[in-house]
Amino acid sequence: MNRLYHVPLSPFCRKVRLTLAEKKIEVELVEERYWEPSPDFLRRNPAGKVPVLRIDGRVMSESQAICEYLEEVVPTPPLLPRDPDARYEVRRLCAWFDDKFQNEVTSKLLYERVNKKVTGQGYPDSKNVKAGSSRIKYHLDYMAWLLDQRRWLAGDVMTLADFTAAAHLSCLDYISDVDWNRHIVLKDWYAKIKSRPCFRTLLADQISGFPPAAHYADLDF
Known part of the structure; x- marks a missing residue:
């Protein structure tokens, strides 16, 4: 049985979960306390990070690398376009959310509000929370600007860029940190x-x- 070692409110794990589910690849979800790494977990990934995917006898880490591997072995439905320029745009946006958005928003809101308590690292830093709450507005505006020109974030079809962004925003939506009323085009995109x-x-x-x-699980939010 394929297994995904994950944490439920990890955007990186969620990106892989969305890709697996979209491609109808069945996996067993195993929650991993990465902050208390066991010897078995460190053997699976010496970096001590989730997600880790065990599939077809292979053990894989790093969410973007996992998703691109899945795209190659199960190309339907496609999450990366064939055109090199279009593929570049998808990868650029994946990096935007997994790097810039993660550092400026997710780590300042989700990690401060939830991860610190779960991992026993203390209380939220109010300065970080304030910074994340301010910075997310810029990112939502940027996403709305993209969606004003395109059907989906990277172009006219849904791609891994949309799953990457949705993975981050869904984590923040769990704790009600996304102002969906800021841009109707963004709310419509997330609803889809x-x-x-x-x-x-x-x-x-x-x-x-x-x-x-x-409203988290409400499809008509």
Whole structure:
């Protein structure tokens, strides 16, 4: 049985979960306390990070590398376009969210509000939370600007860029840190993603001590 070692509110794990589900690859989800790494987990990934995917006898780490591998071995439905310029744009946006958005927003909001308590690292740093709450507005504006010109973030078809962005925003939406009323085009985009079958397991996630926002699993939010 294929296995994904993950943390429910990790955007990197969620990106892989969305890709697996979209391509109808069945996996067993195994929650991993990466902050208390076991010898077995460190053998799977000496970096001590999730996600880790065990599939077809292989053990893989790093979310972008995993998703691109899955795209190559299960090309349908496609999440990367064939045109080199279009593929570049998808990869650029994946990096934008997994690097810039992660550092400026996700790590300042989700990690401060949830991860610190879960991992026993203390209380949220109010300066970081304030910085994340301010910076997310810029990113939402940028996404809306893209969607004003395109059907999806990277072009006219849904791609891995949309899953990467949705993975981050879904984590923040769990704790009600996304102002969906800021841009109707962005809310419409997320509603389309959220309604896909691949999103169902994400909407069922429950974190002990942190109930989801009332609208989190509502498709008509």
